[in-house]
Amino acid sequence: MAAVKVLQILASGPLTTLQDLGRTGYGAFGVPPSGAVDAFSLRIGNLLVGNPDHTAGLEITLMGLRAKVLSEMVVAITGGDMQPLHNGRPLPMWEAALLNPGDTLSFQVAKTGCRSYLTVGGGFEAPKIMGSAATNLSTGFGGLDGRALKKGDLLASHSPHTHLGCAGNRLHGAMVPEYADNWRLRVIWGPQEPDFPQATKTRFLKDAFTVTSESDRTGIRLKGPLLPAKEGLPTSIISEGVVPGAIQVPGSGQPIILLGETVTGGYRKIATVISADLPWLGQIRPDHGVKFEAVTLSEAQKALQKREDTLNRLREQIGSHPICTQGTTP
Amino acid sequence: MNPPHPNPQYRLMGDRSLLVELGNEIGPEINQHVRCLYLALQTAPLEGLTDTMPGYRSILLVFDPLKLTPTLIQAHVDGLLQEMDPASLPEPETHRVPVVYGDEYGPDLTMVADYHQTTPEAIIQRHTATHYRVYMIGFTPGFPYMGQLPQNLVTPRRDIPRTAVPPGSVAIAEEQTGIYPVQSPGGWQILGFTPLRLFDPARHPPALIHMGDRVRFYAIQKQELRQWRQ
Incomplete structure (x- = not known):
């Protein structure tokens, strides 16, 4: 079936890209995963509109996307709250909504969080490169010609009409994540934590850091207490x-939380954010506060299981509405 | 005779990756162990292992924490290390890489020659005289970290990194040489340019040069570039 044009971009905002769950298995070739920084929100969005987990959606950063609807379709908006409007009226988030040709969809400034995800039933069409449609901006491939969206872009979907029955699916209010301005991120120490003196480790957990404006899809740069390594050690380590x-500490002593655009590094990692809290990294923005809390591997495993349970519950709840999978065919 | 078994250090990098360190220095022997373990993991993949990233002296194993635990991975890797024999590795692939040295293609060649108090020709001769080992791929897609440079070519990084190094740049820094496959920032000294396409997302595999391969550079004239461009 030929692809159907579903959206025309009227304004792209500062950074809007196509992202799925990213590329896995190409690290040995130096290819980073890319993909949605807040993968949890993208997965919820895909579930709501009846897509597989790994389907490409739009990752909208901070504000400003405006688009014209070109086809009947269902969409869901998840993640940071940019007070989305449908034909100028508030459109509920975390819920699959039916849109019609000629409608407009617009996003204002993020009231909470940093990134919104727009998924469409049937998924946005983009070639899979190394198993993923994710945009790799620094090298310039994936997504839409390896670049951010711009005004005038047309996005297509393979099968928007077969997903119309998903309209009305919603994530239960109690399951909607709440985004803070001051974040508490759980970490596991290491791998190079033995290279830091106890005083640095204590400070790392006790003090608060502020997110700087140099943060982007490659990393969250923090400002706060200096985190020196043990005396006499060189500033860098053998690249790995x-x-x-992974929270790397370069010579400046100011930590950077790496995101999915980097495969190797030559600085010490004092600690690493646990999987259950990785989605939060997509919602942290400049001027937000960050504090770290050290947990054990088994606590990290339990936290991740809890997060997966939310997705499983939603999957069950949606699975009990056959209309979503049955749909209507034009 | 039993091959020397590296004594691995396991370090968690969060709850979804495990760093296996086989030594603590940059050198061909440890890197050979890394390559050996990397190839062994390709032949005996572990369900739930999503990525393996070989480095100079370590391999990072990324896994799905809902399917695998570090304990299971460690047992698997310990088993592979017991059986592995670096002497039985397949011959590495050797790439001959054409380079236009100097001028606009190698803006740092003269400076490097000055640093070593010699001529640009001597620098080219030194850079092309050795088979380099590809220690790892990283930094950007397809970037090979290679070594070791002969002592009389060892040069510090530039004081101020360039914000945009053009793709194809052949460069050196400290005891390493490398090739920038895509445009990126970079602080290495650029000696020349290769028309070879080191990274192509549409190719399989996407990187031309792999960890463990050998690379030998040879000088070409800029007039010859045309025949390399299809």
């Missing part, structure tokens, strides 16, 4: 692979 959430 890294994962999103």
Whole structure:
């Protein structure tokens, strides 16, 4: 079936890209995962409109996307609250809504969080490169020609009409994440935590950090107490692979939380954010406060299980509405 | 004779990756162990392992924490290390890489020659005289970290990194040489340019040069570039 044009971009905002759950398995070739920084919100969005988890949606940063609807379709908006409007009226988030050709969809400034996700039933069409449609901005591939969206772009979907029955699906209010201005991120120490003196480790947990404006999809840069390594150690280490959430401390002593655009690094990682809290990294923005809390591996595993349970509950709840999977075919 | 078994250090990097360190220095022997373990993991993949990133002296194993635990991975890797024999590795692939040295293609060649109190020709001769080992791929997609440079070519990084190094730049820093596959910032000294396409997202595999390969540079004239461009 030919792809159907679903959206025309009227204004892109500062940064809007196509993202799915990212590329896995290409680290040995130096290819980073990319993908939605808040993968949890993207997954919820995809569930609500009847898509598989790994389907590409729009990641909208801070504000400003405006688009014209070109086809009948269902969409869901999840993540940070940019007070989305449908034909000028507030559109509820965390809920699948039916849109019609000629409608407009617009996003204001993020009231909470940093990134909104727009998913469409049937998914946005984008070629899969190394198993993923995610946009890799620094190298310039994936998504829409490897770049951010701009005014005039047309986005297509393969099967928007078969998902119309998903309209009305919603995430229960109690399950909607609440975004703070001051974040508490759970971490596991290491891998290079033995290179830091006890005083640095104490400060790392006790003091608050502020997110700087140099933060972007490559990393969250923090300002706060200096985190020196033990005396006499060189500032860098032998380069090694890294994962999103690793907190590296360069020579400046100011930590950077790495996100999914980096595969290797030559600085010490004092600690690493646990999987259950990785989605929060997508909602932290400049001037927000960050505090760290050290947990054990088993606590991290339990926290992740809890997060997955939310998705499973939603999956069950939606699965009991056959109309979403049955749909209507034009 | 039993091969020397590296004594691995396991370090958690969060709850979804485990760093396996096989030594604590940059050198061919440890890197050979890394390559050996990397290839062993390719032949005996572990369900739930989502990525393996070989480095100079370590491998980062990324896994799905809902399917695997660090304990299970450690047991698997310990088993592989017991059996592995670096002497039985397949011959690495050797790439001959054409380079236009100097002028606008290698803006730092003269400076590097001055630093070593010699001529640009001597620098080219030194850079092309050795087979380099590809220690790891990283920094940007397809970027090979290679070594070791001969002692008389070891040069510090630039004081001020460039904000945009063009793709194809062949560069050196300290004891390493590398090739920038895509435009990126960079602080290495640029000696020349290769027309080879080191990274192509549409190709499989996307990187031309892999960890463990060998690279030998050779000088070409800029007039020859045309024949390299299809």
